[in-house]
Amino acid sequence: MTTLGRGRRPVGSWAIQFSKVIGPLSLFTLVGCRLPPASSRETPSSLGARRTPWNCSACISATLTLLISVATFSSNVIALAGQGGQFRLVSVVSGSKGEQSGDQYKIDDPRSAFRVPADKQVLVYFTWEGPLGQHHLQAVWKNPDGKAVLLSDMIYESKEPRFGAYFGLALDPSIAPGIWRVEATVDGQPVGSESFQVESDAAPPSTPAQPLPEGEIYKLGVAATVTLQKLDPEGQRFASASAFFVGKDLLATSFGGIDGASKALAVLSNGTSVSVEGVVGWNRREDWALLRVEPQEVQPLEFAKPNSWQVGDNCYSLDVAGEGNRTILAGNITGTSHLRDIGDRLNVIFPTAMARGATGAPLLNDYGKVIGIALSGGLLPGSNALDDEAGAHHLFGAGYDPSGPADKPLRGPVAVPASLIQIPPLGAKTTTFQDLANASQFAPVLRFSSSMWRGFVAEGVQPNGEMPLPIGEKYEFTHQERKAVVLVEWDAIKGLRTQASMRLYDLDNRPAGSGKTVKVSAAAGHKSGAVWTLDLSGLPTGVYRVDVLAGAEVVWRAFFRLND
Numbered sequence: 001m002t003t004l005g006r007g008r009r010p011v012g013s014w015a016i017q018f019s020k021v022i023g024p025l026s027l028f029t030l031v032g033c034r035l036p037p038a039s040s041r042e043t044p045s046s047l048g049a050r051r052t053p054w055n056c057s058a059c060i061s062a063t064l065t066l067l068i069s070v071a072t073f074s075s076n077v078i079a080l081a082g083q084g085g086q087f088r089l090v091s092v093v094s095g096s097k098g099e100q101s102g103d104q105y106k107i108d109d110p111r112s113a114f115r116v117p118a119d120k121q122v123l124v125y126f127t128w129e130g131p132l133g134q135h136h137l138q139a140v141w142k143n144p145d146g147k148a149v150l151l152s153d154m155i156y157e158s159k160e161p162r163f164g165a166y167f168g169l170a171l172d173p174s175i176a177p178g179i180w181r182v183e184a185t186v187d188g189q190p191v192g193s194e195s196f197q198v199e200s201d202a203a204p205p206s207t208p209a210q211p212l213p214e215g216e217i218y219k220l221g222v223a224a225t226v227t228l229q230k231l232d233p234e235g236q237r238f239a240s241a242s243a244f245f246v247g248k249d250l251l252a253t254s255f256g257g258i259d260g261a262s263k264a265l266a267v268l269s270n271g272t273s274v275s276v277e278g279v280v281g282w283n284r285r286e287d288w289a290l291l292r293v294e295p296q297e298v299q300p301l302e303f304a305k306p307n308s309w310q311v312g313d314n315c316y317s318l319d320v321a322g323e324g325n326r327t328i329l330a331g332n333i334t335g336t337s338h339l340r341d342i343g344d345r346l347n348v349i350f351p352t353a354m355a356r357g358a359t360g361a362p363l364l365n366d367y368g369k370v371i372g373i374a375l376s377g378g379l380l381p382g383s384n385a386l387d388d389e390a391g392a393h394h395l396f397g398a399g400y401d402p403s404g405p406a407d408k409p410l411r412g413p414v415a416v417p418a419s420l421i422q423i424p425p426l427g428a429k430t431t432t433f434q435d436l437a438n439a440s441q442f443a444p445v446l447r448f449s450s451s452m453w454r455g456f457v458a459e460g461v462q463p464n465g466e467m468p469l470p471i472g473e474k475y476e477f478t479h480q481e482r483k484a485v486v487l488v489e490w491d492a493i494k495g496l497r498t499q500a501s502m503r504l505y506d507l508d509n510r511p512a513g514s515g516k517t518v519k520v521s522a523a524a525g526h527k528s529g530a531v532w533t534l535d536l537s538g539l540p541t542g543v544y545r546v547d548v549l550a551g552a553e554v555v556w557r558a559f560f561r562l563n564d
Helices: 214-224 433-438
Strands: 014-018 026-034 061-064 088-095 098-101 104-107 113-116 121-129 133-142 148-158 162-170 178-186 189-200 225-231 237-247 250-253 263-267 273-275 278-283 288-292 314-322 325-339 343-349 362-364 370-375 414-417 452-462 469-473 476-478 483-491 496-506 511-522 527-535 542-550 553-563
Touching: 088 104, 088 189, 104 121, 104 162, 121 178, 121 189, 133 162, 148 162, 162 178, 214 225, 214 237, 214 314, 214 325, 214 362, 225 250, 237 370, 250 370, 278 433, 314 370, 343 370, 452 542, 452 553, 483 496, 483 511, 483 542, 483 553, 496 527, 511 527
Parallel strands: 113 189, 476 553
Antiparallel strands: 014 026, 026 061, 088 121, 098 104, 121 162, 133 148, 133 178, 178 189, 225 237, 225 263, 237 250, 250 288, 263 273, 278 288, 314 325, 314 362, 325 343, 343 414, 362 370, 370 414, 452 469, 452 483, 483 527, 496 511, 496 542, 542 553
């Protein structure tokens, strides 16, 4: 018997030849075969076909890319040399490994079931009897759907009545599991087939996520978003913000959303309230905090992959239209900012401005995943410690851009990138609000006062009767200027009598100076003021916060930058 396998014929030349391919899904490649002299007229184009008359020193492979599914096994060997046929199938054996043994090729592990990725290939070895001479050998591979996806063929000259050939199929992890079949012909005459099962342990290919409708994004966001009520030492609400679940017992929010609070309540979308136990992670300058609450039956929001967004992408957040009423804001990411002193921010644009109570709401992408924490109001630590009724006129810096001149506002809202948020490990220690206050992480609450009229940071003042006037109002100074002046004015509606003081802090809430306590008094309908001089010469470069107190309460606040 002559076998298409390893032989002793003199070596010919190296060659690379491609087989015919049925359909667009497969590519069959024969690599590095040593061919016999041209007189043999043998043209290898079958995966794994080897011949006795010549040497093959290279592995032969095929790649077939298909969808993974699950099927069951059946096997069938058909001797298809019909009545009067020239060729007869002697045997067919399949396996995953083989070797040349004398004049025959031997399958080392005969079997009809294969598993990916443990098995790398299927070899099917046919043996026939038939006339001598030149023959055209073909093998058609059919997938579990019965579709022919690969054709292997070759020209061979038989010099003995019995001869054979083997064909191979590479088992790529993406190959479709199920019952495969290879059907062989010699000179166009069907002369055998073999069925075998392919099973896969590989994970099925993931389906690309599809953008969600705006209504679905709203539902996801509302279900996970809470109203964060900030409480004073007496348990009275003095301000509110937003937060959202990123775990069954974990809320993410802006640090400004808790700044100055003695306690906090989280009001869920169903109206129930839970106490905030404390903080398990925070960054005051970057403006984010993670809050611990009792586990809730909610669906937390998922974080998008870091930096998976780009400028121009859609983004969504939840505004506060009233008590317990959320509306969706649909906008775009318009840029990024690296702000001096406080770090990275996303620039976003919405059709309307966000309410102050929306600070801490999630910023979501088209798939309903978190890409940031939306901010409304001040950017600097301590600038969000406001009473809801206070209004921005009590605070310079609501739009302060620390990367440029102190009186230059950022255009449009911003968000804290989700990549800055560091999720703590399980069992992380909970830090109470009182612990944060004791560690000077909280700025004092800025209280609304009906008597507070206005204030300035300026180069100096000039007399003007009862009320001096500021000279050169500004919020950026240099060490060469050596001093700045703080001027605050009250308008006594019902009469005023108090003691006012001024305190200076750096951006990390560390005391940097103070002014003397002065008496402030005015009859109803009259005005009164107070002036303090700041010595700038000994202060390091940076951003500073000025708090003016009436008694024990902060009633006016401003920020300024000191440059070299």
